[in-house]
Amino acid sequence: MDLRATLNGAVIMAPMTKGGNLPYRRLCAEEGATITMGEMALARKLLRGHRPEFALLKRGEHETCFAAQLAGNNAQEMAEAARIAAQRGADFVDVNCGCPIDDMTRRGLGSALMLKPKRIRTIVEAMVQAIAPVPVTVKIRLGFTEERNHLEVAQAAVDGGASAITVHGRTRTARYRRAADWDAVGEVVRAVSVPVIGNGDILFPHEITAFRAQSGCAGVMIARGALIKPWIFREAREGPIDLDAQARLALYARYVKYGREHFGADERGDRRLREFLLWHLGFWCRHVPQRPDGTFPTMQVREQSFEPRSELEALLYRQDTPAIEWLCTMLMQGADVAGPVPPPSESRGERSEIAEG
Ligand SMILES: Cc1cc2nc3c(=O)[nH]c(=O)nc-3n(C[C@H](O)[C@H](O)[C@H](O)COP(=O)(O)O)c2cc1C
16 A cells, blocks of 8 residues: 555544444544544553454454554564554554553553653564554654653654654643644654654644644544544535534434444444443534634634524533433434433533543
């Protein structure tokens, strides 16, 4: 595969634990994600034959270009795991150097690798040797702490043979608190010889154009934006799409259909699907359309003055548990079985926790 050509102008669905479940990737691929990435899999668990980890490498038949993402800090293990991923049909294999979760970084995994550029180089070298010509890519942040070292890390990955670098424009310590620094992504673009994918804060299609123009990145990667509005990939091609509440429901119903096909139409499958659906509804309810004055909401600033344009839109915007559970039941069983719509609750309810990778 000519990865450079594939990445040029690509709008990639980011690797997301839970969010990148196979039926959701199918939905995003159909909406226009040209590259989809699997949920992070732990190299060591793969080598130990841990079955659920293998499921994370499964490529859906609707994915035209699929990448597996691996986490690990041992070169031999990562090489062996990459071989497994490539054998299972990954078009390229990505190394996770961005996960900020303490449980991972304590073990030297994810973004903790940013502290060890030489190790990144060795890991990539071993993986490239194991799976060439299948490309190896690396996803990084700007730094493990506020002391940024993205240029050094990116260069180490390229020296090891990485075919592309994704830069999430934030440090580990910034989490999601600060806006992604697209200029810093541009610094990597100018420093390395391989294509760079820019990642962070894309919610509307004009931001794809702006990100590319500001940084010069080859392609962009979208995570939360894809969870909130899977049609962002369609917008990438067609421009802003103002989906009304009915059309949004139809899209969510497609997820339910694909979920049933994937998890199974029995009781166990239904339980699993319900769990995922509730989780997804926690993101879908965050969608706010273009403002009446023509400007756009942004990922980083919570919209204060959104006035839903229909009852259904108001229901979809509710973030309280009764509303989310009602919508979940309605989507799974049909409106009449879900009973009367629960009254608007006073509390806004808890926003869904954003797990980070
Ligand atoms: C629910 C969730 C799960 C994630 N899981 C992963 C993961 O497994 N691997 C990874 O490299 N990044 C993971 N990320 C980080 C995203 O890929 C992305 O780098 C980050 O969210 C910034 O992009 P955004 O501003 O478009 O959300 C995850 C993000 C979210 C919201």
